[in-house]
Amino acid sequence: NAGVTQTPKFQVLKTGQSMTLQCAQDMNHNSMYWYRQDPGMGLRLIYYSASEGTTDKGEVPNGYNVSRLNKREFSLRLESAAPSQTSVYFCAAIGDPPYEQYFGPGTRLTVT
């Protein structure tokens, strides 16, 4: 039972390159989220998916797209990476009330 897994763990991109961050959960939860965490800014919600087939914008969606491929997988895509997207990205799966969030180990992304 792995919980929430994320790949890759680390990535360095050049400005303008694209990439997809992968997230998978084996807890059978309906909701999944993508966050970014920056020093002094805390966790900020990028996109979320309340259920398979639905996605919605969070607090900071610009420059990102997401796909809820199935109940298990929720991917985050950067189409044209910018240095401002240098951050640590966390995926989370959310259980039924009381809505505790189960986080993955994170992806540390650097855009040069």
Add this chain to the structure above:
Amino acid sequence: SQKIEQNSEALNIQEGKTATLTCNYTNYSPAYLQWYRQDPGRGPVFLLLIRENEKEKRKERLKVTFDTTLKQSLFHITASQPADSATYLCALGVGGSYIPTFGRGTSLIVHP
């Protein structure tokens, strides 16, 4: 505007003492409040949830209080240990929402 405040300065305490961390909020009417622990290089881990109609919740050495009049939650770790050293995040959720908003976290350092 809505705001969640956690002390940005690290809390340094001696092993065996009780650590108390604070989460203050403004312009929220939270239905629940969660506390998470985050170790360096890892994703947050859920610790406790307290609902608006609960004054106090305990789990082993952890205790959370919730005062909706003061708009404050206190998180206590009794008999603290160096292994308790981490960053602790609070997250507020409003009624009907499964998307809590996170504070920026407070670092706790327990000295042997």
